[in-house]
Amino acid sequence: MSPSPATVQGNAGEITRLLIYRFGQIGDTVAALPSLWLLRRQYPKACLTLLSESPQSRSSLPPELVLPAEGLIDQYIKYQGGSSLSNLLPLAKTALHLRRSRFDAVAYLLPTIRSKRHRNRDAWFFRLAGIKRTLGFDGYPDDPFPRGLDGALETVPHEADALLHRLARGGLPKVESGEGCMDMRITPAEQTKADQWFELHRGNELAPRGWFAVCSGSKWSSKKWPAERYQEVGRRLIAQHGLMPVILGGREDRDLGEQLIARWGAGLCAAGDLSVRESAALMRGAKFYLGNDTGVMHLAAAVGRPCVGVFSALDWPGRWYPYGNGHRVLRFDVPCSGCLLEMCNQHNECLRGIEVDRVHDACLEILGC
Numbered sequence: 001m002s003p004s005p006a007t008v009q010g011n012a013g014e015i016t017r018l019l020i021y022r023f024g025q026i027g028d029t030v031a032a033l034p035s036l037w038l039l040r041r042q043y044p045k046a047c048l049t050l051l052s053e054s055p056q057s058r059s060s061l062p063p064e065l066v067l068p069a070e071g072l073i074d075q076y077i078k079y080q081g082g083s084s085l086s087n088l089l090p091l092a093k094t095a096l097h098l099r100r101s102r103f104d105a106v107a108y109l110l111p112t113i114r115s116k117r118h119r120n121r122d123a124w125f126f127r128l129a130g131i132k133r134t135l136g137f138d139g140y141p142d143d144p145f146p147r148g149l150d151g152a153l154e155t156v157p158h159e160a161d162a163l164l165h166r167l168a169r170g171g172l173p174k175v176e177s178g179e180g181c182m183d184m185r186i187t188p189a190e191q192t193k194a195d196q197w198f199e200l201h202r203g204n205e206l207a208p209r210g211w212f213a214v215c216s217g218s219k220w221s222s223k224k225w226p227a228e229r230y231q232e233v234g235r236r237l238i239a240q241h242g243l244m245p246v247i248l249g250g251r252e253d254r255d256l257g258e259q260l261i262a263r264w265g266a267g268l269c270a271a272g273d274l275s276v277r278e279s280a281a282l283m284r285g286a287k288f289y290l291g292n293d294t295g296v297m298h299l300a301a302a303v304g305r306p307c308v309g310v311f312s313a314l315d316w317p318g319r320w321y322p323y324g325n326g327h328r329v330l331r332f333d334v335p336c337s338g339c340l341l342e343m344c345n346q347h348n349e350c351l352r353g354i355e356v357d358r359v360h361d362a363c364l365e366i367l368g369c
Contacts, residue, residue, distance in 0.1 A: 014104070015043050015046050015104045015105050015133070016043075016045070016046050016047065016104055017046065017047050017049070017101065017102060017103045017104050018039065018043055018046050018047070018048050018049070018103065018104065018105055018106070018107060019049050019051055019077075019098065019101075019103040019105070019106040019107070019126075019131060020036065020039065020048060020049065020050045020051065020073075020106070020107045020109060021051045021052075021106060021107070021108050021109060021110060021122070021126075022050060022051075022052060022063070022109040022110065023052040023053040023063075023081070023110075024052075024111070025060060025061070025219075025295055026061055026066055026276060026294075026295025026296075026298060026299065027293075027294070027295045027297075027298040027320065028111070028159075029061075029063045029066040029067060030066065030182070030295070030298040030299060030301075030302050030323075031158075031159040031160040031163070031298065031320075031323070032063075032109050032160070032163060033067075033160070033180070033181065033182050033183070033184075033302065034160050034161075034163070034164055034175065034180020034181050034182060034323075035107070035109055035136075035160070035163040035164055035167055035180070036048075036050075036067070036072055036073065037072065037180070037181040037183060038164065038167060038172060038173070038175060038180070038181070039107055039167070039172075040071075040072055042172055042173070046104075047074045047075065048072070048073050048074050048075075049073070049074060049075040049076070049077055049101070049103070050063055050064075050067075050073045050075070050076050050077070051077045051078075051079065051098075052076070052077075052078060052079075053078070053079060053080075053081035054078045054079065054080055054081065056081065061276055061295075062076070062078075063076070064076050065275065065276055065277070066276055066277070068183075068184065068185035068187075069187070070185070071185060072185070077094075077097070077098075079091065079094040080094075091125075094129075095125060095128050095129045096129075098126075098129035098130070098131065099128075099129045099130040102130070103129075103130075103131050104131075104133060105131065105133035105134065105135060106126050106131045106133070106134050106135070107134075107135045107136050107167065108122065108134060108135065108136035108137050108166075109136055109163050110122070110136075111159065112140065112141065112144045112156070112157075112159060112162045112319070113144045113145075114140070116140070119137060119140065123137060134170070135166075135167055135170035135171075135172065136163070136166045136167055136169075136170060137166070137170075138166065138169045138170060139165055139166035139168075139169035140166065141156075144156070144316075145316060145338065146316075147338075152333065152337075153313075153316050153317060153333065153337050153338050154316070154317075155316070155317045155318040156316045156317070156318045156319050157177065157318060157319075158177070158178070158318055158319065158320075158321060158323060159319055159320060160180050160323050161175075161177045161178065161180065164180055178323065178324055178325060180323070182301070182302040182303075182323060182324070184277065184280050184299075184302050184303055186277065186280060186281045186284070186303065190275075190277050190278050190280075190281045191281045191284070193274070193278050193281070194274060194278045194279070194281035194282035194284075195281075195282075195285075197270065197273060197274060197278070197282065198246075198268075198282060198285070201268050201270075202268060207242070207243065207244035208242045209241060209242035209243055209287075210243060210244075210286075210287045211243060211244040211245065211246050211268075211285070211286055211287065212237065212243055212244075212245060212246070212286055212287045212288050212289070212290055212363070213246055213248050213282075213283045213286040213288070213289045213290070213291070213296070213300055213305070214230065214234065214245045214246065214247050214248065214257075214260075214267075214289075214290050214291055215247070215248050215249045215253060215271075215289070215291035215292060215294050215296040215297065216230045216247075216253070216256055216257070216260065216291060216292065217249050217250075217252065217253035217256055217257075217271075217292070217294070218292045218293070218294050219252075220314075220342045220343070221342070221343050221344065221348075222312055222314050222339075222341050222342055222343055222344040222348065223292045223293050223294070223311075223312050223314070223351075224292060224348070224351070225292055225310040225351050225354065225359075226348075226351070226352065227256060227259070227260065229354075229356050229359070230260060230290075230291075231260055231263050231264070232356045233290065233356055233359050233360050233363065234260060234264050234267070235263075235264060236360050237360070237363060238264055238266050238267075241364075241367065241369070243287065244266060244267055244268070245260070245261070245264065245266070245267040245268075245290075246267065246268045246269075246270055246282070246286070247260065247261065247267065247268070247269040247270060247271050248270055248271060248279050248282070248283065248291075248296045249271040249272070249279075249294070249296055250271060250272055251271065251272030252272075253271040253272070254269060254271040254272045257269040257271045270282060276295070276299065279296065279299060280299040280300075280302065280303050281303075283296075283299065283300045283303055283305050284303045284304070284305070286300070286305055287366075287367065288300075288305055288306045288307065288308060288363065288366045288367070289301075289305050289306070289307040289308065289309075289322075290307075290308045290310075290359070290363060291307075291308075291309070291310065292309070292310055292311075293309060293310075293311050293312070293320055297309055297322055298322065298323070300322070301322035301323050301324055301327065302323070304324075306326045306327055306328075306366045307322035307327045307328070308327075308328045308330070308359060308362045308363050308366060309321065309322050309327065309328070309329045309330065310330050310351070310354055310359060311329055311330065311331045312331075312344075312348070312350050312351050313331060313332065313333050313334055313336075313337035313338070313339075313350035314337075314338070314339050314340055314341055314344075314350070315338070315340060316338060317331060326366070328362035328363075328365060328366060330354045330358055330359055330362060331350075331354070332350050332351070332353030332354050333350065334346070334349050334350045334353065336349075336350075337350065
């Protein structure tokens with residue numbers, strides 16, 4: 001019988017070399033920021049090393065391109081993901097490398113939906129790597145997918161708060177929900193690059209009442225609100241409120257962004273022009289963010305911009321909402337809510353249930369109109 005992860009914890013000795021285990025996309029990295037800053041404050045002199053999977057595609061950004069270059073993480077280690085037999089040798093080499101590095105402890109920052117079986121396997125891996133002290137294994141919910149008696153999805157804690165909760169169970173200071181540190185540490189060079197891009201491209205776009213960030217794309221088709229509805233909301237914000245849209249995102253979001261701008265007759269497209277951190281720097285000047293549940297949304301929230309998030313019902317409410325206060329989330333539940341599907345098989349019914357008026361009104365609420 002496998003012991004629970006808690007049985008490999010130990011509390012003796014000072015932590016001078018801390019391994020942090022976290023992987024995922026931009027949003028996953030941003031959600032870990034409060035925990036990473038908490039660990040940095042708790043162990044200011046320790047060497048913090050982040051262990052994550054090697055990117056599986058060109059569109060997947062490693063955490064070192066999202067996190068601050070200085071003052072937070074000291075080193076990065078990559079491993080080859082997957083559980084096939086072909087990965088056994090690379091995993092063994094990773095375990096040997098970790099063992100030789102003599103880490104004092106590991107902070108386990110994996111998602112709330114990580115199964116108990118996988119957590120037990122991970123605990124044994126780190127023990128094999130010579131790391132006996134652990135943080136973050138304790139405090140996982142018995143059921144990460146709770147439903148009410150009527151079958152409706154229940155609201156769950158934000159992923160960032162769930163990580164902080166598990167660290168608190170390991171003895172670190174408690175952080176209240178929604179109050180974790182999201183400091184991106186945007187550098188003067190990153191801000192200058194963003195400002196220069198804006199001044200170069202704005203031309204005659206004066207935006208008398210400011211501008212708003214838009215991301216109408218997503219890697220998951222099940223998260224995409226219909227483009228024609230973004231077109232209508234943008235049209236109203238431009239014509240009635242004097243705001244200018246600026247499209248953000250990766251190169252894959254550029255075509256749709258340029259199509260929207262052509263239909264609006266106004267706006268700028270930064271998708272693919274700026275790095276992820278430069279995009280975050282640019283959004284510091286936006287009135288608000290409007291868009292799907294994407295990494296861009298999480299970046300906007302991290303730099304203090306209020307978000308109007310258009311959410312599908314594929315996941316549990318609360319888990320991936322924009323972090324902090326002052327946001328507006330639009331969601332429409334359907335019988336298949338909680339499907340967790342990357343590609344919807346019901347014609348994106350949950351997204352089509354979110355009307356243009358609701359989204360437009362949410363934008364006006366943030367603007368104080």
